[in-house]
Amino acid sequence: MPAVKKIRIIDSMRRTDIENSLKQSKRLDGRAILDYREISIETNVLQKTSGSASVKIGDSEVLAGIKVELGRPFPDTPDKGIIICNAELLPICSAFIEPGPPSEDAIELSRVSDRGIRESGMIDLPQLVIREGEDVFAVFIDIAVINEDGNLFDACSYAIAAALHGATMPTFKIENDKVVILEKVKPLPILSLPISTTFVKIGDKILLDPNAEEQTMCEARLTLVTDDKGNFVSAQKGKAGGFSFKEFNEMIEISKKKGEEIRKKIIKNDK
Amino acid sequence: MSKNNYIRTNGRAADELRKVSIKAGIIKNADGSAIIEFGKNKIIAAVFGPKEVHPKHMMRNDQAIIKCRYHMMPFSTDTRKNPSLSRREIEISKVIREAIQPAIIMEDYPRTAIEVYIEILQSDGGSRCAAINAASVALADAGINMRDLITACAAGKADGKIILDVDDVEDKTGEADMPLSILPNLGTITLFQLDGCLSEEEFKQALEMATNGCKKLYELQRNALMNKYFNNNKNKGV
Numbered sequence: 001m002p003a004v005k006k007i008r009i010i011d012s013m014r015r016t017d018i019e020n021s022l023k024q025s026k027r028l029d030g031r032a033i034l035d036y037r038e039i040s041i042e043t044n045v046l047q048k049t050s051g052s053a054s055v056k057i058g059d060s061e062v063l064a065g066i067k068v069e070l071g072r073p074f075p076d077t078p079d080k081g082i083i084i085c086n087a088e089l090l091p092i093c094s095a096f097i098e099p100g101p102p103s104e105d106a107i108e109l110s111r112v113s114d115r116g117i118r119e120s121g122m123i124d125l126p127q128l129v130i131r132e133g134e135d136v137f138a139v140f141i142d143i144a145v146i147n148e149d150g151n152l153f154d155a156c157s158y159a160i161a162a163a164l165h166g167a168t169m170p171t172f173k174i175e176n177d178k179v180v181i182l183e184k185v186k187p188l189p190i191l192s193l194p195i196s197t198t199f200v201k202i203g204d205k206i207l208l209d210p211n212a213e214e215q216t217m218c219e220a221r222l223t224l225v226t227d228d229k230g231n232f233v234s235a236q237k238g239k240a241g242g243f244s245f246k247e248f249n250e251m252i253e254i255s256k257k258k259g260e261e262i263r264k265k266i267i268k269n270d271k
Numbered sequence: 272m273s274k275n276n277y278i279r280t281n282g283r284a285a286d287e288l289r290k291v292s293i294k295a296g297i298i299k300n301a302d303g304s305a306i307i308e309f310g311k312n313k314i315i316a317a318v319f320g321p322k323e324v325h326p327k328h329m330m331r332n333d334q335a336i337i338k339c340r341y342h343m344m345p346f347s348t349d350t351r352k353n354p355s356l357s358r359r360e361i362e363i364s365k366v367i368r369e370a371i372q373p374a375i376i377m378e379d380y381p382r383t384a385i386e387v388y389i390e391i392l393q394s395d396g397g398s399r400c401a402a403i404n405a406a407s408v409a410l411a412d413a414g415i416n417m418r419d420l421i422t423a424c425a426a427g428k429a430d431g432k433i434i435l436d437v438d439d440v441e442d443k444t445g446e447a448d449m450p451l452s453i454l455p456n457l458g459t460i461t462l463f464q465l466d467g468c469l470s471e472e473e474f475k476q477a478l479e480m481a482t483n484g485c486k487k488l489y490e491l492q493r494n495a496l497m498n499k500y501f502n503n504n505k506n507k508g509v
Contacts, residue, residue, distance in 0.1 A: 121468070227468070232471070240373060242373045244460070
């Protein structure tokens, strides 16, 4: 392993270009400040999973795969199935990512993705119980980042949402006190569709859907996750800068509106 | 129990903080330190630096770097915790670092590292907020140039009510937990997380409640520093 960790650097000329362009509320890739890049969602792309999705936001590409397997419940929630969610920054996704134990950023990405699903109650966990306190179904959600160009929080959120919406779970019977998994499958019980929106602050401008450069040079980042009832289910502020309360209230409004648009897109894709 | 005077299972009013005490300068060898007792939380924060950067390649020529480690002692929880850093602790170390950095005038200390170590001796929900409060006092105690103190406090929802300063039980049984840290004089939000479900109205209510909680903590932090440097609580000299 090389001793020096590679980090993405935006040189000062490029930075000035980005800042100057933002003064006119335009971004270098031609977008307005609250525009998303093109989002494409494809479901059931992997044969060996119970559900999968490939999501592209511009050049950011992530792949989510769901596996539903037999497991044991956590001792403090014997009446609920379990969710395990993990996101991995693969070394193929960028020149700045290397193999080895997960970095801080990878852990944050993974934990924020996990919270979005867990706290929204997206999966009807009591429905995953086979025998209370003994056997439950465990939903394993694994996300692979294939190509990194910023805003992985949203890409992972949409990939999980899309993959879970088309996902199935096995049926079972109990024979001689043993759980037997049958070949027939049924849809995974899904209750809501949480959608994440990520903002960054550069200068005095708030941008949606930052690309890699914008995300590297931004002062502060905020991810807000809303569900279909307009509730806020999870949030995470990142980067070593701050937001004012006014900016915060703006982002709350925008997040609800944009979340609704993207939700429609995912539902349409589902059908 | 009337609707207006809602009393929680732990006996607190909806907008009541747990008992908080902060003491600055408790570790001789550190450049700055503080201990905070926040309900049953007992947390030490110690600051070292500005000092030489190690490893060298992390050095920045134009500003300081901050290293922050949030660590829970094995005896700090109900069942023994593995002493190595968990994923949760790594994430919290990151968000705490990002919460305190906007307050520090980083350009004043080029080519140096400022190390912030946070040890949780006893945990009781809301430990990241308590830790930020302690770290902020420790940084000020170390004489690091700062724009403002950093104060943190959580709000949340339990039993259908919006409450201030969620404790361990309320966190586990409740519907939402929303830690917030601000720079109180500048009005900047530096840490924000949300776990759980809040409507827009509840969200705004919780944000306001947490902000008020932060302001109360600001006074306590200030008193802790006064106590050390002016020997009593009177605001002389400032």
